[in-house]
Amino acid sequence: MRFAFDDQQRDFAAATRDLLDGVCDPAAVRDGWTNATGHSADRWRQLAAMGIVGLTVPEAHGGLGMTEVDWVLVMEESGRVALPEPLVETVAVAAPMLAEFAPPELAAEWLPRIADGTAIVAVQHQGKPFVVSGGYADLLLLASGNEMHAVPRADVRIVSEQVSVDGARRIVEVDWHKRPATLIAGGEEGYRCINASFDRGALGTAAQLLGLTDRMLTMTVAYVKEREQFGGPIGSFQAVKHHLADALLALEFARPVVYRAAYSLAIGSPDRSRDVSMAKAYASDAATHVAAVALQCHGAIAYTVEYDLHLFMKRAWALAASWGDATWHRQRVAMSVLGPPPSPGSGKASNLSATTSTEVAPLGETLA
Amino acid sequence: MDLTWSDTEDTFRAECRTWLEANVPAEPLRSGDTAEGFAAHLEWERRLHAERWAVVSWPEEFGGRGASLWEWLIFEEEYYRAGAPQRVTQNGIFLLAPTIFDFGTPEQRARFLPRMAAAEDLWCQGWSEPNAGSDLANVRSKAVRDERAGGWRLTGQKTWTTRGAFCTHLFGLFRTDPASDRHKGLTYFLVPLDTPGVSVRGFGRLDGDEGFAEVFLEDAFVPDDLVLGEVNGGWGVAMSTTGSERGLTLRSPGRFMAAAARLVDLYQRYGNGADPSLREAVTQAWMDAEAYQLYTLADVTAMVDGSAIGARSSLNKVWWSELDVRLHEAALGLLGPRGELIDGSPGAVDGGAWMKGYEFALAGPIYAGTNEIQRNVIAERVLGLPRGAR
Numbered sequence: 229m230r231f232a233f234d235d236q237q238r239d240f241a242a243a244t245r246d247l248l249d250g251v252c253d254p255a256a257v258r259d260g261w262t263n264a265t266g267h268s269a270d271r272w273r274q275l276a277a278m279g280i281v282g283l284t285v286p287e288a289h290g291g292l293g294m295t296e297v298d299w300v301l302v303m304e305e306s307g308r309v310a311l312p313e314p315l316v317e318t319v320a321v322a323a324p325m326l327a328e329f330a331p332p333e334l335a336a337e338w339l340p341r342i343a344d345g346t347a348i349v350a351v352q353h354q355g356k357p358f359v360v361s362g363g364y365a366d367l368l369l370l371a372s373g374n375e376m377h378a379v380p381r382a383d384v385r386i387v388s389e390q391v392s393v394d395g396a397r398r399i400v401e402v403d404w405h406k407r408p409a410t411l412i413a414g415g416e417e418g419y420r421c422i423n424a425s426f427d428r429g430a431l432g433t434a435a436q437l438l439g440l441t442d443r444m445l446t447m448t449v450a451y452v453k454e455r456e457q458f459g460g461p462i463g464s465f466q467a468v469k470h471h472l473a474d475a476l477l478a479l480e481f482a483r484p485v486v487y488r489a490a491y492s493l494a495i496g497s498p499d500r501s502r503d504v505s506m507a508k509a510y511a512s513d514a515a516t517h518v519a520a521v522a523l524q525c526h527g528a529i530a531y532t533v534e535y536d537l538h539l540f541m542k543r544a545w546a547l548a549a550s551w552g553d554a555t556w557h558r559q560r561v562a563m564s565v566l567g568p569p570p571s572p573g574s575g576k577a578s579n580l581s582a583t584t585s586t587e588v589a590p591l592g593e594t595l596a
Numbered sequence: 597m598d599l600t601w602s603d604t605e606d607t608f609r610a611e612c613r614t615w616l617e618a619n620v621p622a623e624p625l626r627s628g629d630t631a632e633g634f635a636a637h638l639e640w641e642r643r644l645h646a647e648r649w650a651v652v653s654w655p656e657e658f659g660g661r662g663a664s665l666w667e668w669l670i671f672e673e674e675y676y677r678a679g680a681p682q683r684v685t686q687n688g689i690f691l692l693a694p695t696i697f698d699f700g701t702p703e704q705r706a707r708f709l710p711r712m713a714a715a716e717d718l719w720c721q722g723w724s725e726p727n728a729g730s731d732l733a734n735v736r737s738k739a740v741r742d743e744r745a746g747g748w749r750l751t752g753q754k755t756w757t758t759r760g761a762f763c764t765h766l767f768g769l770f771r772t773d774p775a776s777d778r779h780k781g782l783t784y785f786l787v788p789l790d791t792p793g794v795s796v797r798g799f800g801r802l803d804g805d806e807g808f809a810e811v812f813l814e815d816a817f818v819p820d821d822l823v824l825g826e827v828n829g830g831w832g833v834a835m836s837t838t839g840s841e842r843g844l845t846l847r848s849p850g851r852f853m854a855a856a857a858r859l860v861d862l863y864q865r866y867g868n869g870a871d872p873s874l875r876e877a878v879t880q881a882w883m884d885a886e887a888y889q890l891y892t893l894a895d896v897t898a899m900v901d902g903s904a905i906g907a908r909s910s911l912n913k914v915w916w917s918e919l920d921v922r923l924h925e926a927a928l929g930l931l932g933p934r935g936e937l938i939d940g941s942p943g944a945v946d947g948g949a950w951m952k953g954y955e956f957a958l959a960g961p962i963y964a965g966t967n968e969i970q971r972n973v974i975a976e977r978v979l980g981l982p983r984g985a986r
Contacts, residue, residue, distance in 0.1 A: 229605070229666055230598045231893040232901070297597050449979050464984025466968075469975030473914075476974055480911055484890035485883075491597050506883050555876075562879040565860060569875055570868045 241301035252309040254536040260312030261395030276345025284323040289339035300490035307439025312396040314361040320432030322349035329413040329421040362400040375414040394542040430551040434511035444522040482510035502564040505557035512548035616678035628684040629807030634762040637684040641715035659713030673850035688719030699825040722754040722768020733778040739770040747819035760809025761798030784830035803955040849889035856885035881923040907977035910970040917960030924954035
């Protein structure tokens with residue numbers, strides 16, 4: 229039993245943090261709100277040069293061939309700085325999906341480009357109307373029923389550009405036609421592919437939420453030590469202390485749950501979907517809670533777009549609701565722990581698709 | 597990262613499970629917080645000790661097995677999974693013992709630890725006083741030096757002393773320097789309750805059991821060899837005990853994982869037709885117990901690597917105590933109109949154990965330092981916020 233990261237994993241995360249602090253400070257995130265494309269090609273190249281973008285690409289295709297346990301801390305760092313680009317989609321979801329499920333030619337076409345930073349990938353998961361970063365990604369992974377397709381951007385039509393509360397999230401609606409050449413997986417295999425990808429996306433997002441939570445808490449702790457009212461720092465008041473103690477509790481108990489989910493995915497545990505759902509539920513709840521606490525403890529200064537907190541808070545809101553919100557994921561845990569809910573009247577079990585959740589993401593096979 | 601147990605640990609778990617399955621009383625014992633129940637629990641404690649299961653993590657010379665921290669966690673998981681009785685010796689073995697290991701003289705260790713393990717000496721806490729609760733440093737009970745007799749004369753009142761009416765010894769803080777204030781001038785004493793001048797009055801807790809006591813001391817003589825640590829250095833010694841209490845040793849994850857498993861079982865029996873919000877509450881309680889387990893595994897890994905939990909033990913305490921309350925609330929929700937029925941009521945489910953458990957859970961955010969104090973500790977000593985008025 230050893231529930232800790234090894235030195236290499238920690239060192240890589242620390243190096244990632246150093247790089248991101250340099251290339252993704254709040255001013256850079258603000259630029260992501262206003263620039264034409266919503267991303268920085270230069271920053272992506274630097275992430276690729278350090279090996280971050282190619283972390284999960286198999287070594288044969290120019291990557292590092294690493295697992296969820298290796299990248300979970302890296303995703304946390306990308307959340308801490310509110311990185312605008314689709315790192316979760318490209319690294320956590322796309323590369324493993326192409327490597328595991330795509331026909332060899334398709335994999336060989338795209339994996340080396342992911343690794344060297346020349347292909348940014350956006351992902352539309354099953355049942356979702358929108359694609360985040362779909363307007364500038366080089367490749368879009370799109371779901372259609374039980375099929376996943378890999379479609380170059382040139383072959384999709386942007387139907388609408390949405391406007392997110394988080395201006396650095398560029399969200400589009402796309403129209404596309406599936407062709408045999410774009411098929412990654414279908415049928416049973418497609419179902420497995422969609423399940424595995426959903427779990428990886430939810431885990432990557434949970435890890436980013438940890439980073440965001442940590443950032444918002446750190447900013448707030450620093451602020452309440454400085455800000456004085458009634459002749460002393462507001463951080464010396466119990467009402468403020470208790471808010472922040474609760475914020476730390478939410479963060480510190482979400483953390484091991486997220487790390488365990490990474491481990492479960494990496495080893496292919498039969499409980500991996502349940503574990504990912506626990507992770508996403510805790511991380512989403514922690515981020516939303518800490519966002520509210522951070523705003524409250526700052527007061528009016530943070531209720532403005534001039535102060536940086538809103539960059540992180542709005543990302544937290546968006547990600548808490550992405551890849552399944554806390555309620556949806558708790559329901560998936562409930563399916564695993566309690567079995568199907570009794571259906572009203574009949575006394576017979578119903579399945580989860582009958583719930584009111586707006587998420588229509590698939591259930592893991594362990595839950596089916 | 598490797599979240600699997602070694603072969604040795606699996607073997608240890610199997611050994612625990614086999615013994616517990618063969619030995620745990622089939623019928624639950626009466627509450628250990630009643631005179632009759634306490635006697636039955638003592639018998640159980642002595643059986644545990646006879647087979648060296650009472651204090652698995654202690655060195656063998658004191659009655660333990662020298663088990664690792666991991667093995668201790670495994671034992672706790674198995675203990676609660678088996679539905680084994682509450683540990684009426686816990687205040688000694690989990691709270692005082694770590695302090696004696698750290699601060700006791702070799703003579704004190706040899707004198708007290710084996711008898712504590714064997715449930716021959718039964719220890720209760722003497723922290724709280726009528727005017728020293730959360731504000732523990734406000735202790736007024738005093739110890740006056742008796743140079744000629746080579747010891748101290750204790751006078752004062754301790755209260756909320758769990759199982760004080762059934763125990764044989766008390767450990768606690770007394771003011772040895774009359775001119776001192778707050779944390780200074782306090783000394784940690786070990787006091788046999790049969791010392792002349794000591795009297796104990798038991799009284800009912802929220803659940804009606806006589807689990808509480810107040811202890812009156814009037815010029816009770818305690819020799820020098822019953823001082824634990826330095827004279828006037830008691831605060832530091834006591835803090836090491838409260839650290840144990842908040843952290844791992846008092847409430848291991850196994851206890852809550854077992855409670856969560858019982859809650860899931862209750863849902864299977866009574867969840868049909870329950871409001872969907874109860875399904876979510878049951879799930880959240882199960883997840884919170886699981887999260888506590890995971891948090892602990894990370895903590896123990898860090899401890900094995902040589903770091904101390906320190907003030908972070910306050911995070912532990914707030915988590916387990918509040919999850920325990922929510923878990924029991926979910927159970928009572930499932931039981932609906934039967935939730936209020938207690939032991940002796942013909943319609944009570946599981947002998948009214950859920951209401952009794954709820955009453956006990958409600959003590960969690962109060963004992964071992966209220967959760968308000970814990971949140972202050974988290975804010976000041978983990979997050980580094982400035983101290984201020986309470």
